[in-house]
Amino acid sequence: MVISSLPKILALDFDGVICNGLWEYFQTTQRTYQQIWTNEAQTTLDQWADSFYQLRPVIETGWEMPILLRALVLGYKMTELEGNWQQICLTIIQQENLDKKQVMTQLDGVRDHWIQTDLDGWLSLHRFYPGVLERLGEILTSSTQLYIVTTKEGRFVKQLLKQQGLNFPENHIFGKEVKQPKYETLRQILKDNAEDPANLWFIEDLLKTLQGVQSQADLTEVKLFLADWGYNTEKSHNSTQPESNLYLLSLSQFSQDFSTWRL
Numbered sequence: 001m002v003i004s005s006l007p008k009i010l011a012l013d014f015d016g017v018i019c020n021g022l023w024e025y026f027q028t029t030q031r032t033y034q035q036i037w038t039n040e041a042q043t044t045l046d047q048w049a050d051s052f053y054q055l056r057p058v059i060e061t062g063w064e065m066p067i068l069l070r071a072l073v074l075g076y077k078m079t080e081l082e083g084n085w086q087q088i089c090l091t092i093i094q095q096e097n098l099d100k101k102q103v104m105t106q107l108d109g110v111r112d113h114w115i116q117t118d119l120d121g122w123l124s125l126h127r128f129y130p131g132v133l134e135r136l137g138e139i140l141t142s143s144t145q146l147y148i149v150t151t152k153e154g155r156f157v158k159q160l161l162k163q164q165g166l167n168f169p170e171n172h173i174f175g176k177e178v179k180q181p182k183y184e185t186l187r188q189i190l191k192d193n194a195e196d197p198a199n200l201w202f203i204e205d206l207l208k209t210l211q212g213v214q215s216q217a218d219l220t221e222v223k224l225f226l227a228d229w230g231y232n233t234e235k236s237h238n239s240t241q242p243e244s245n246l247y248l249l250s251l252s253q254f255s256q257d258f259s260t261w262r263l
Contacts, residue, residue, distance in 0.1 A: 019128050033069050057233055181212060182213065210246055
């Protein structure tokens with residue numbers, strides 16, 4: 001079918017939808033890992049890069065990244081991590097007496113120090129998906145209100161967009177600092193704009209997040225899109241439900257006018 005209406009509000013995730021930060025993720029993860037497990041050399045950890053990239057879809061929040069690298073070092077198999085990541089993550093945290101908040105603080109600290117001492121190097125490890133920035137620029141000049149809803153620190157998002165010369169309204173960027181589920185942020189955006197849920201479209205690359213929005217009784221009319229170019233799998237693609245306003249979206253579709261989206 002072809003979508004017959006246009007969104008009054010479009011909200012997007014950042015990592016895996018707008019920006020591909022896999023290289024930065026792994027480098028930041030390595031540096032954080034070496035603060036927690038001080039006997040590991042970077043040259044030893046480099047061997048896990050490809051496996052880490054492939055397993056990025058299992059990560060829900062940033063603090064899990066050093067734990068994922070630890071799991072690879074400990075010898076967990078790819079299939080185990082793909083099928084049972086949350087339990088394995090919990091097991092490692094308990095066995096190694098780790099604190100989630102402390103891991104997150106260390107991860108953010110590594111990023112902050114890197115940005116302060118080598119901003120160009122940090123920025124260079126981010127790749128924006130083809131055509132996305134151009135499309136965002138078009139939407140920003142249209143009647144559609146554009147928002148970013150992400151678990152990445154908002155200040156990092158602002159820095160990356162600024163570097164690309166995209167004049168994105170800062171009060172339309174909701175990052176990890178808001179400390180609430182994304183469905184709550186979408187609810188807040190609807191309230192701020194006095195809009196009906198049917199007029200909001202949300203693009204995300206994590207199926208579980210979309211399902212969380214879908215489960216909210218007052219948000220069932222929000223149109224939800226799984227970005228198939230992001231950090232997800234074929235299994236996730238096959239789990240979309242157009243009959244419940246949950247659609248699979250390709251990068252080529254996103255780059256076109258809303259009226260041409262075939263779902």
